[in-house]
Amino acid sequence: MMSALYALWAGSFGSWYAFTSGTLVRAVPLMLTGLGVAVAFRAGVFNIGAEGQLLAGAVAATAVGLHGSGMLGPATLPVALVAGALAGAAWAGIAAVLRVRFGVLEVISTLMLNFVAADLVSYLVRGPLQEPLHIYPQSSSIPAIARLPQFGPATRLHWGIVIAVVLVFVVAWELAHTAAGFRVRAVGANPSAAWATGRVPVSRVTTRAFLFSGLLAGLAGAIEVTGVTYALYENLSPGYGFTAIAVAILAGLQPLGVLPSALVFAGLESGATAMQRDAGVPAAWASVVEAGLILAVVGVIALRARARSAAANGGPP
Amino acid sequence: MSALESVLAAMIRTATPLLLAGLGELVTERAGVINIGLEGAVICGALAATVAAPPLGVAGGYLSALVAGAAVGVLMATFVVVLRADQIISGTAVALLGLGLTGALYHDIYGAGGVALTVPTSRSFDIPVLSGVPVLGPALFQQPLMSYMAFLLAPALAWFLYRTHAGLSLRAVGEAPHAARAAGVAVDRFRVGAIIFGSALGGAAGGVLVLAQSGTFAEGMSAGRGFIAIAIVALGRWTPTGVLVASLVFGFATAMQYVVQALGWPLRYELVLTLPYVLTLVALVLAPRGAAPAYLARTD
Helix, strand or coil, rough: HHHHHHHHCCCCCCCCCHHHHHHHHHHHHHHHHHHHHHHHHHHHCCCCCHHHHHHHHHHHHHHHHHCCCCHHHHHHHHHHEEEHHHHHHHHHHHHHHHHHCCCCCCHHHHHHHHHHHHHHHHHHHCCCCCCCCCCCCECCCCCCCHHCCCCCCCCCCCCCHHHHHHHHHHHHHHHCCCCCHHHHHHHHHCCCHHHHHHCCCHHHHHHHHHHHHHHHHHHHHHHHHHHHHHCCCCCCCCCCHHHHHHHHHHCCCCCCHHHHHHHHHHHHHHHHHHHHHHHHHCCHHHHHHHHHHHHHHHHHHHHHHHHHHHHHHCCCC | CCCHHHHHHHHHHHHHHHHHHHHHHHHHHHHCCCCCCCHHHHHHHHHHHHHHHHHHHHHHHHHHHHHHHHHHHHHHHHHHHCCCHHHHHHHHHHHHHHHHHHHHHHHHCCCCCCCCCCCCCEEEEECHHHCCCCCHHHHHHHHHEEHHHHHHHHHHHHHHHHHHHHHHHHHHHHHHHHHHCCCCHHHHHHHHHHHHHHHHHHHHHHHHHHHHCCCCCCCCCCCHHHHHHHHHHHHCCCCCCCCCCHHHHHHHHHHHHHHHHHHHCCHHHHHHHHHHHHHHHHHHHCCCCCCCCCCCCHHH
């Protein structure tokens, strides 16, 4: 037990190397996807398709990185990141259109699109994007010019962390202090009331929040390819898009809360790998802890809401 | 076996667990609850079958799978119905919990390597006369008993939903819970029952994966079947017959990948695998409003 906890600690926060190259590297995609899920949920959009949107971003960034560097030169990296973000938004856009135009529940459509994206990646790494020798189901490595620089030779941490943290602060400010942010909060809190004011275009706000969350997930995929894997392959994401939901919930759907929340989950998953390797305790326990954390938060929120409505209904006249 | 026979057999084989989980999810969704935690029920059912079948036999394995699935359903119902927590978030957590817990327990029970574990499996049950029909016979009528039961469950559920008083109440709970409550229907009790029933069938689907197909357990072997069941219910437009057809469609697409590979068609099977999902999205677009239960995924 103690040796397992020690291994968990050593593999996550216990050393500078583990913290920067393990936990922080994992936290980058969790911050971005978690931020996207938080914004979507705040707008009343149940986007559980961050995983598929992340893969769409990874595909676009890989394609740009592999085929665009000759023409684009040093612009390859920014173009790859933008292409990834746009691909993620487009992938979310399918579900957004289905919801706004056809009334299709986004829970179902985004779930479908996760499967489609995973199958498409399997196809691409055995077809059009496969490495030239056609042996391994993965793409070639993108050239150095298309890669995010790292913070030095002793760490795997790359500049994606800066992009992620800056975006968290920008979104936090936007949501709290701008008219667009207010509309998102209004639509999420009570869509019919927001609609009744006549000043909030509800379906447009919903669509934008949906696209924006896809944009962030797509960017996460692009950063993962340009900063960590340098190539496209199946299982590129160990379920970042699903952990993102846990990250957003533990953050209380607050953008700034995403920073510590992503660190907790990244540390847990990073440490769990070390725990399995060094102490023989299965890494799957980390998922159990994650699920327990979400259920605890959800349960507390539900109990509080219950107490509030009981007070509203049964309080003294 | 001819190519056609093996496609048909593979189609039924893949469709069986999907049909069980899909019918379970259908009942849950008709009560207005979308159970994303079904994936957790499937994998828990698979592990329970793996643990129970060696000492108790195949029937004991199936029974344990049902119970394990139902237990996952109790957890889901506690959060969604008793606590009135959000269905989607609770379901995601329950799925994660099931996947994590089974992975961890499997490691702890059978060791890190996961010894070459084999579990007794159900033999195929040949239906006299019919199994002798060329081509169709071996594929359709030489299946494990559970396959026949899954396919008979669809008409049974259709009868329950559309011909019984309880079925009517269940549908009312999913369409208009307030009206149902006013009419004296115990809304919460129906929801709890529907979640537990659906999850138990999810567990049975996990049992089929182990006891009728692979004969062993692997971490994450549910492979998204609980999520696919949600697609199947949508593709089947929330009716038992529709769910039956939809699970065959998904089974067919999976079976097609073997054909594509065997015949060397210039078509990647990964693309074939996307077809049922795309078809589901198209079906959702074409479905008339009102095909889905009006209160699906809403907390009242």
